[in-house]
Amino acid sequence: MMQRHASWLLLITACLCLRTGLVQAQPPADDAADGTAQSPLASEPTNAQERVNAAMLMLRLARPDLARGYLQQILDNEPDDAQLLELRNEFGTATFLRLSRSDDLQPAAQELLNRINAAATRQLNDPAYVNGLIARLPVSPEEREKAIVELRFLRAYAVPPLLQRLTDPAAKIAPDLVVYTLTRLGTDAIPPLVGALQAGDDTIRAAAIEALGWIGDEQAVPYLWAQAANPNNGAGVQSSAYDALARILYGDAEKRNRLSPNGVTDRLLAEGMKLFAFEHEWPVNEAGQVVLWSWSDTDQTVVENLVSPASASLYRAEQFARDAAEIAAERAEPQVLLLATLLARDALVAGPNEPIAEGPGTAHNLALVAGPALCADVLALTLDTESYPAAAAVLRVLSQNGSRHLLASAEGRPSLLAAALDAPDPNVQFAAATAIMQLDPQEPFRGSRRVVEIFARNLNATPRKRTVVIDPNADRATTLASYLRDLGFEAGIARTGAEGFQLAAHRGDVELAVVHMNAIRWELSQTVANLKADARTAHVPVMIYGPAGLEGRTRWLASRNPGVTFLPEVNDSREVSRYLRPFLAQLPTQPLTPPQRDRRIRESAYWLRHIALGHRTRVFDLAPAEEALIDAAANPEVAGDAVIALAAIPRPSVQKYLADIALAPGAELPVRETAANQLAFHVQRYGVLLQQSRLQSLEAAWKSETEPALKTALAAVIGSTHPDSDAVRQQLLSFPPSPQPVP
Known part of the structure; x- marks a missing residue:
């Protein structure tokens, strides 16, 4: 077939040499407009393959209008799937990709590529077609070669059905032939074969390892080291892995004596850390997704997953960390990386700025059991790698299983929790401030001022960006x-x-x-x-x-x-x-969504109120939050908490503002009552800091107020100001006398 089309292309070229003067650098304007531009070919192509050849030749001759016409002729003939796949097999998908990137060939080139891809997808999803190819492998050498050529067009998708044959007792194909076929698929087979290394069956893993060794690409080396050095693997799997490594690294399995497992844990940790820090660049499709293959116990083969680069990185990082933890039981670093990846995974599932899931079977509960020492190491790792969702998650854990000792400075440096207060991520800052509040420190510590600053900033916000x-x-x-x-x-x-x-x-x-x-x-x-x-x-x-x-x-x-x-x-x-x-x-x-922002505002108000009610102002000075608290007092949802927190700030401006709220007729009644009660408390604690005119206004309001609870709160304010004896005498005498004794 190829020889016939090559001869046809040579004939076209020869004819062009005889038709000098007919080739123009650009088509005449009127010809280009009506689609009747004259072709320089001596004879027109008669089938789809010849038309593709003609289209590519016209491109080289700067005649894209004619090239587009030949592609359109293919479409107009409505080729079936077999014809479309024959074009793909003849010219390769890359050829049609190049044609589709030319603006001059649109829309025909893109439509042809779309039809070829659709035909390939339908073929790929046809089990009968794939099973038929695999059934031809043991028939004869000639049939085997033809079947492998077809399987190679399926690329990675040929791997899953081949792996299924390894454990299928009804399969009529030898395992060695499966491995040979996998090897012939080349580097396209590496991603699914790496996924097969997670299989529980040693037969599957040994075959995948052997195929990776024969393919010979070094991208498989870290995964093979994990199989070779893992003491939990069977002797056959380990031996196959060493043979594969020797083939890749030294070109011969007989040179496996050059391999040493020393340093394997560090290599696996380095690979895992690179993935955890999102430093690995994954190839992505047009939707920005990574094709990641994983083992499925249900399907008993590898399955394709379309995931984000972050998901792919965390999945592979977890595998490397798990392998390293199994190989080096005495080292803490693999455990730290493994727990960090699990927390980051759950944070990815939860979504941006949302807390991770808690309860049995979650990474959160696993971290709780792991203890504060390991969690502190996870915090250090996540801050160092800027893995902020995982950092926020482990801070939540430390707030539950940690202690105040986590706030102690070391060698003149702030503690990890205090360092998290200055992380360049607002979620980590807030999680650190919340964790510190739950640990309830009794003494000031380096960075303690940041706690109130963080709550004040989040309080000084609205749901709108x-x-x-x-x-x-x-x-x-x-x-x-x-x-x-x-x-x-x-x-x-x-x-x-x-x-x-x-x-x-x-x-x-x-x-x-x-x-x-x-x-x-x-x-x-x-x-x-x-x-x-x-x-x-x-x-x-x-x-x-x-x-x-x-x-x-x-x-x-x-x-x-x-x-x-x-x-x-x-x-x-x-x-x-x-x-x-x-x-x-x-x-x-x-950024936070409006509901998330609203929740953050309410939590900030709660913690500032908590500081005030718990007399924790010696550790957390609320004075820097005064302006934010005053603004928040106008927000009905947090006004009560804001007023209580304000009352813990020993400033005249606070008494003035509390009086203003208590006297404000437009404020909600519970807020006015709270402001009056807190004003009385503030006067008791810090003395009268109000001007006389404001005191007179409070007394007048007390006298005229009809709502019982507010009148009582205003009475407390009047009493806390220590009125003179004459005023008290008048109030006592004006109080109604008892009409009769108490029975």
């Missing part, structure tokens, strides 16, 4: 802010870098900072550097905006600082969205 626009030009900033509001952001405007930094640092809902190239006080590089250096704002993504032609001047800032990109000056919100949404989508830390 916010951005800060930093630009000395007020009109330009206002215009950009309006575009961002159209995209759902509440936009604050700052004229200087320093002012914008303060806005971002003191609020917990800022999810974006937009800085103009001409920023002042601080200039651009200093503004970006300060935003990225401070723990309160390190997670905030930054967009530098300015004239489109000046993007090159900002590339060095983006290369040195993660989460920084360029936004050209645009004229509407749709253009802003075109740059903004892809940028935000690829960030490792995703």
